Amino acid sequence: MWALLVLLTAVIVVLAVYRKFARTLDVSKQYGGPRALPILGNGLWFLNKTPVEMLQIVERLIAEYGTVFRFWQGPEFTVYVGDASMVENILTNRNLTDKSGEYKFLSDWLGDGLLLSKRQKWHARRKAITPAFHFKILEQFVEVFDRNASELVDVLSTYADSEAVFDVFPFVLLYTLDVICESAMGTSVKALRNADSEYVQAVKEAANISIRRMFDFIRRTPMFYLTPSYAKFRKNLKILHGYTDNVIISRRKQLEDGGQDNSRLEANDENEFGVKKREAFLDLLIKTKINDKVLANLEIREEVDTFMFEGHDTTTSAVAFTLYNLAKYPTVQQKAYEEVISVVGENSAKPVDLSHLHDLTYLDMVIKETLRLYPSVPLIGRRCVEEVTIDGKTIPAGANIIIGIYFMGRDPQYFENPLDFRPERFEGETSVEKFNPYKYVPFSAGPRNCIGQKFAINEMKSVISKLLRHYKFILPPNLEEPILMSELILKPERGIQLQIKRR
Template structure:
């Protein structure tokens, strides 16, 4: 009897697999790719692999199968694409706006915010939130960038002129956390002064656990909820969600209080002069946002604040750290960037940076973009195919995951001349990327679901790097190697960015 039950179970499983994935198996013949095990697919590749292994696996597959190939995550059909023409077709297709299933492993933290929400909900949220990134709103955050950059200078000064080699990456991470907390919630966690605070440690650990799930074949299953990692994640999220919830409640009360003051002023025809210019945090704008005539709930606001926090600190840290590495590695580039900073802002390092200064730092922006070509903060992005589509004569079946290889594409000699050479000028003048397919360079994604905060991010990067350049000259220690890359959704240097700094001459510290 039990043999019959086993056979029935196997048959039912096979029929379900065929119903859900049969079309994908038929379509897969259009693509090259590695052989796979039944049911398991190529999932064992990622079992207990480190973030460094993820980068190596992808690079090895690209070397064998080119810029477009398929593989299987269990029975899940996955298409890897690093071809600009195909990528343009994918990122502009209305059936391909949903994120791939990997992003779902962030949902415990981020809920259904802008990063993870789908179709209609994403569209309505995006439309409602876009005004928060208007240049007039962004301008007020320049002071936040500059003030926290000054704190960073003070923290790094212990290493100046000593010949000491230190890892700059964790300091940039703390700076980015301070900036994003203040910009998103209007509060300061003072991460640079208190790196071991409960909140700072919770951000790091929640990000690490959530992202590792994306690549681990076992943790992608329900087995994860039986592991110590899940219990640890719950503890970290309790800290993070609790902090955000308390700030939301406090800011909502403040907003109601100011509204009552304004009503009272109008009724009594009195004026109220607070004597200070009030800065509006991202949270304040969300508290006043309405979708279909209804205000956002506290949970919906928390989802968006947490999303902004998650997306805005690790990515900036990666970009700034790798840019500093390249400035240290290429002294001529560093000198040219420094000369531009002095020409635009002046030689007083204490002078406050203004938005107009940032807009005029064109060579520094080219340097950042060239860094993002070689070291994109988000090396892979994903989409999920809801309905079967055909792009450039190739069929992508419904339910397929699509992985877009930004890191691979930026180093492909088919798309960039001398791709491993660091040439900031390729982003300006006669070598400008405007002369060819812009989908070759998409560090902030592209199409309707591109990064809503990219102008905020570029301004923050230019602000902190220009501040550091006014105070310090960067160099690499002798015999330093190219950073070993690790991908945990965000591209990171596996052993950090070893750096030495020397004070600029005639600069008062």
């Protein structure tokens, strides 16, 4: 009897899978795309490919099949979309808020935080966390940006004195890590002064391994757990989760023991874990309630780790590529510098405040134009939970949708002379954002847009304006264009090589 039930269940499951796959195969005929192998699909394309080659593969497919096509990641059906109208309908569709399958490889580190959570859980978390990004809350972080930017200025001073060529990317990374640790947890890891610390190295290695799993055909399978990379990954997660857990436990105990009147404490006072006695993102999470229940420590860790992950690599990419463009286009740099001086003043040591950042309108255009050409996240993904038809194209349930932010920003049908660097594209009423804004979505768009984009823009303006007040950025002679690679975050394969001179 039991054997019959098991057999019947197996038959039902097989038929259901076959029916679903048959429907996907039928729908796939609506799309152009490359030929695929049974089971493997187009997975062999991505096997042992470098992050540089990943971006080049997508570029070749667009050239051959246009702005909408399909391919197979093993048995997973995937639709690439670079059409602005279709992108708008995808990003504004509340039934398409789940992230695509690639993102699951971040879950060991980030858990079920805001980046990865789905539907009802995501909606509840987003609603609860949104007040933490109110401009009044963000205002207190401007001092954090400015103080750490001063540290970066000091660290880079040796290169100004020698006029040596150096890679600015790793220094910006350490700056953003300092900022995000202090903003998220209230802690000071002093990454700029202690780049080899256990925590800093764990962040770098965990991010690298997580992201490579998203695109490597073999590492996407359970075989990953048999590799040396997995052992290294576990070691790094133990360091990262342990650090965050200790800070959460310490801070929750402080608040439960009577809290702290932050207004009467010095900004630099610290407890035994290096926790700053100002209200950080962590403090707001500890006070947050969902359905009248406070968040558990694990839930708080998920959100803090998510903020850490999303808030340092992405900003590093944007700042580094902006510095590259300022060096490459001296007239743009001079105009940005003159604006900074007119807004902040001649005193290079003067801290900036939020009103200064709001008034840096030309620098804002420079950053936006940089993000058009070098979006920090070049490709984003959604997962289709239920079959949907968009702009006449059916997307089956279970399909992944990949949106090509990087390629849309360089598409001549959306931007005149797209490879020209022209910040004025974003000026006033003629701004490209005014006309079909979904062709330009560096922070995504719709209900699942980047919750921290105002935080990120303020941080970028703060550090770049500080650097411009101290240094002139110069492109070394005969330097080739950066070779770009996509590791979820857009990065230069060989860094950003620059020279600097004191103002």
